[in-house]
Amino acid sequence: MSPESTRIRPFHQVDVFSEVPYLGNPLAVVVDAEGLSSATMQHFANWTNLSETTFLLPPTDPTADYKVRIFTGSEEFPFAGHPTLGSAHTWLRAGGTPKADGVVVQECAAGLVRIKHDAGRLAFAAPPLTRFEAVSDALRDRLAASLRIPAKSMLDAAWLVNGPEWIGVLLGSAEEVLAIDPDLAQMGELKVGVIGPHRAGTGVDFEVRTFIPGDAMTEDPVTGSFNAGAAQWLTGSGRAPQEYVAAQGTVLGRAGRIHVQAVDGVVWVGGASSTCIEGTVML
Structure with missing residues (x-):
């Protein structure tokens, strides 16, 4: 210095x-x-x-x-x-x-x-997302291996780059997201965010986890950039309502709450x- x-x-x-x-x-x-x-x-x-x-x-x-x-x-x-x-x-x-x-x-x-x-x-x-496209079949298989989940349980997977080079993985339920025990060595340099819906009546709509294997903290407590990309992906495809709340950090003992609202083509996080x-x- x-x-x-x-x-x-x-x-x-x-x-x-x-x-x-x-x-x-x-x-x-x-x-x-x-x-x-x-x-x-x-x-x-x-x-x-x-x-x-x-x-x-x-x-x-x-x-x-x-x-x-x-x-x-x-x-x-x-x-x-x-x-x-x-x-x-x-x-x-x-x-x-x-x-x-x-x-x-x-x-x-x-x-x-x-x-x-x-x-x-x-x-x-x-x-805006600077890269937004489906992942290749080979990368999809690697993601399944690194998350230790069956490939068929991944409803979708896409590049969601808005600065950080996130890959988003959509699962069928919040319970599946919370159960993930990742293989970080297999994940390597990838930045992976996983999201799945909660059952109605739980007070939140989605559960999110994000993994950054090369960082000092390999699982991020709450991640605005990934949630921004995931919100554009999911609201744009009709998989999420125009307004929702996501939880993140649950497995780390945190209580992160991300409020998403899509208004006139703009997603607010x-x-x-x-x-x-x-x-x-x-x-």
């Missing part, structure tokens, strides 16, 4: 996608990241040992309210969902005022992302955020 840029910077740790603090997905946010190199950001993100760490910067696009850079422990993402909501929550808490009434515009490597208030929660407009740690870091 460059000693000439080291100074005290505001720092927040936010819990995202849960109405109850400490039951969602934590995010580290450095509020004032001006002067930090990419190497320093990556080093710090690795040190936090969280799924993602974000760094807030002044926007370079005049229509944006702020710019964010999003890092996992090993790489930078052009877009990610829970870092988008957690960063917007933190920017607003730090005194940010949107240029447009009721809408925050985030600049990230994937482009501009709109964020709005929705029933007391923040929700982002799902970015929302969830609650709460600040759990607030202070400063030396960077």
